[in-house]
Amino acid sequence: MALTGRLRLLACAAALALAPAGASPTAAQDQDLTVLPPVPDDFAPSKTAWGDPDFRGTWPISHLNGLPLQRTPEQGNRVFLTDEEFAQRDERIEGLANRYDNEDAGDKIGQGHWVEMGETSRRTSLLVQPANGRLPEMTAEGKRLSALMRSSWRAGQEFDWATDFDSWDRCITRGLPASMLPMQYNNGIRLFQAPGLVAIQLEMIHEVRIVPVDGTAHDVPAIGNWMGRSRGHWEDENTLVIETTDFRPGPSATNIVTTGSPPENDTPISTEAKLVERLTMTGPDTIVYEMTWSDPVIFTADWGARLDWQRQDDYELFEYACHEGNVQLRNYVTxxxxxxAKAAAAEK
Incomplete structure (x- = not known):
């Protein structure tokens, strides 16, 4: 998916800001809407030929597309929607999902042919930490670095050179933790395993995360990788724990853009950043993905999300046709x- 497609999404971002999401109760009646059920831990997955839990397969998160990153302040600590809120969301999602057919009927192609709508769910937000489901405030240094960031997602910005675009604009990386969060397209995730390692293939930017699970130590020289340096281990026979550090620091390191993310979501990264992920297989076709992001230089507190993955092995990952030579950068600058120049001439 090229940058031009991403830019077209800007027009529909506001329309998607309130949409779907993950495992939830079937109704709000007689439910404590502030309590997220614990992750089931009683499933025993099959084993690979070399004895590790077998997580191999395709786990797209398209069904989560539209679930807001944050919940509204009015929702407080509610993890789930009320029945009324759910009905409103369901109607909204159904309307957005029908755009493909409506466009076909009108002999045109628009956002309905581009944006992959998810499934309606009762979850209020991807974020479950802090308890209010909202990103914690940035530190003074975090705000300073964020203000230095440049991106096509930032309204009213001028463009003169490649440095005025973020790493996603330039087709380098969506970075972490953003790459593990749903977007309006290219939500494929595929897990591969071999003795001593797990590979996580991402459809967006066609990146592959290599995660050693053989006890390889972290105490190696820091390089500063766009996607950090990951090390994993197996826990309780059904959980893969991944710790990622050694991120490339700087004001242009990443951009947390997903449905319901703050308008100014430019998120710098420091050398102290750490991502801890837990992938727990809860059934033959389900994984609960939990992540916690810690960066005390940038944020005043840690924050974390929980996503429910569903196996879909017939999901087809397509080429992400995006590269640094994308003409859209030049078009933006031009x-x-x-x-x-026109504004300056008008002033004269």
Missing amino acids: ASRAER
Whole structure:
């Protein structure tokens, strides 16, 4: 998916800001909407030929597309929607999902042919930590670095060179933790295993995370990788725990863009950043994915999310046709310079 497609999504971002999501009760009646059930731990997955739990397969998170990253302040500590809120969301999701057929009927192609709508769910937000389901405030240094970031997602910005675009604009990486969160397209995730390692293939930006699970130590020289350096281990026979550090620091390191993320979501990374992920297989076709992001230089507190993965081995991952030579960068710069020249001439 090229940058041009991503830019077209800007027009529909507001329309998607309130949409779906993960495992939840079937109704709000007689439910404590502030309590997220614990992750089931009684499933015993099959084993690979070399004895590790077998997580291999395709686990797209398209069904989570539309679930807000954050919940609204009014929802407080409610993990789940009320019946009324659920009905409203369901109607909204159904309307957005029908756009494909509506566009076909009108002999046109628009966002309905581009955006992959998810399933309606009762979850209020991807975030489950802090308890209010909202990103914690940034530190003073975090705010300073965030203000230095440049991105096509930032409204009103001028463009003069490649440094005015983030790493996602430039088709380098969506970074972490954003790469593990749903987006309006390219939500495929595929797990491969071999003795001593797990590989996580991502459809977005066609990246592959290599996770050693053979006890390889972290005490190696820091390099500063876009996706960090991951090390994993197996826990309780059904859980893969991954710890990732050694991220590339700086104000242009990542951009947490997903449905319901804050308008100004430019998120810098420091050398102290750490991502801890837990993948627990809860059934032959289900995995609960939990993540906690810690970066005390940037955020005043840790934050974390929980996603429910569903196996879909017939899901087909397509090429992410995006590269640094994308003409859209040049078009942005050319258009921005032309607009400024026109404004300057008008002032004269």
